[in-house]
Amino acid sequence: MSAPLAADFYDRPVLEVARDLVGCVVAHDGASGAIVETEAYHDSEPACHAFVGVTNRTRTLFGPPGRAYVYRSYGIHALLNAVCEPEGVGAAVLIRALEPLEGIERMRARRGLDRLEQLCSGPGKLTQALGIEPGENDTPLTGAGPVTILPRPAAWSDVELVASERIGITKAVELPWRFCARGSAHVSVRP
């Protein structure tokens, strides 16, 4: 198995990283899946949490690239992001859906569901399936932390992307900053 993606992978424009992360593999606590859906967020646009500047909440987004930004959404779900761009820029890629690869029985147990297509087809679902929690905010994705992201397996090297508008936001809704693997049955909402 290959080594996790290094910090310099994330130290680039967030849109590039969002595209390149599709097909890469997220692993946590005995389970893993290939990323089939991402969204980019940048402090220059109002849909991004970092738009308000550095606060206690957004500190992770402005920190060094290659760390996890995990936060609680609607009081219920944990959402996983990969922090991008140089320290001082608030930008991250939201991981929105996975195709399950390893630890599928574990994911089923955590989710209380059988169907493969429903295990990780949404940002709150995949964190539940993998067991990722808000306490893992600001931990490295590059190997030393509980969550790691590995390069694309050979089978995903030529994955075709579809760009579309981001889901579930009320500001800057027109930006085509969402990227899905074409034809995947594991995305949250079909583009």
Add this chain to the structure above:
DNA sequence: CATGGGATTGACT
């Protein structure tokens, strides 16, 4: 210190 609003999901009409 009070309040409003989510980068969602699942259950229900």
Add this chain to the structure above:
DNA sequence: GTCAATCCCATGC
């Protein structure tokens, strides 16, 4: 299609 759950944080008085 509609709606409640649930809590942390940013904002404003």
